[in-house]
Amino acid sequence: MRRLRRLALLAVLLGGTCFWWLTRPDTLPQDWGADLIPDPAAGALVFAAAGCASCHAAPKAEGDAAKVLSGGHAFASDFGTFHVPNISPSATAGIGGWSMQVFAQALLHGVSPVGQHYYPAFPYASYGLMTAQDVADLYAYVMTLPASETASLPHDLGFPFTLRRGLGLWKTLYLPEGYHVTGDLSPSEERGRYLAEALSHCAECHTPRDALGGLDRSRWLAGAPNPSGEGRTPNITPAELVWSEDDLGAYFTTGLTPDYDSAGGTMAAVIRNLAQLPESDRRAIAAYLKRVPAIP
């Protein structure tokens, strides 16, 4: 009996250690990026391509107001409601006190300054593919934006999703090893892949998710139910998206479709971001979309 109890204790300890080890948050070395020279002007384009303001600006903020990253959007999901935090450079309410290494750890690993996992509503599963230089440039740019003293709201989630440690398992299951689309790509298609898969994180909305909220990568960009309400995010694989690259380039600039419908919903904000990029980048995303496997 005593032996059995000892075995049980050992199993619990082993299990606990395994869980602890599997769910430990990844951190970056203190001197991360010490060799990089951050360029805030280049960071402005990374900021646009990554769509930071679409979530982190206040709801309905436009123009210069959209550069105040006070947070405030709320996203309903199957797991509860996520409240987007203040990431303006305020030292108290925002991320003004963050070093570049802490910023990079958040974007690339989804880990907070105190070593907690972030929820993947923050699309670090995509941002994890970002280049170090882009992260450094983005950091430099974000730190030039106006500070907001608006306090961030806590997320409103149900148990057990309130336990952040468990997200370590989610990351083990779902963080991508690399790009989804592989093979022989032209330089423009490669640039488009980087923009679409890392920065603009198209798949976060256009790919369906499973019960645990991980992307079903076998249906990459094949459309998904709207997590926050009615309707569906459309299939943008070549099976359904048959616009020419010219049409796609025009859509990413003006938001007008070839038959003169217009982008709406959350895609309207995406178009505002893409319209700020060089024409070559919009063409690159169009070229990438033509190389995505067609899924009906």
Added chain:
Amino acid sequence: MHRVTAISIVSALSITSLASVATGESHAEKALLDAIAARQAQMQLISFNMGLLGAMAKGAAPYDAATATAAASNLASVAKLDRSILWLEGSVQGQVGNTRAKAEIWTDAAGFNEDAMALETAADGLIAAAGTDLAALQAAMEPAGKACSACHEAYRGPKN
């Protein structure tokens, strides 16, 4: 015998009243579906006229002042349709038909009206610009496209 007649009259009456409740409901739903079909036809006319103007603006069709003016005039007329009988309360996405109208159209009626007015203004601006020259047309297309997008961003849901 009298009793049987009375019973049959009562049952006949109740069947009639039940039936009228049922048809009353479908009448209400039909009114919503009709309004949805009508405003989708309005959107179709808007995109048809925007398409003619857009093709000229981006050089896919040769610029022609008369065609451009006609398209812009159509657009301005269609944009001005009285919204009160088209945007019936309850004709909302997820409730009836295949509409993508969001509930915010009614919960934020002032904002919706403002965005609709922006299209009316942009379309009026297009009439004069369309007949002037290609550069004027191209410049006037921008506020029109923005008006479409702004309203669709706030008040139209994703595809069903």
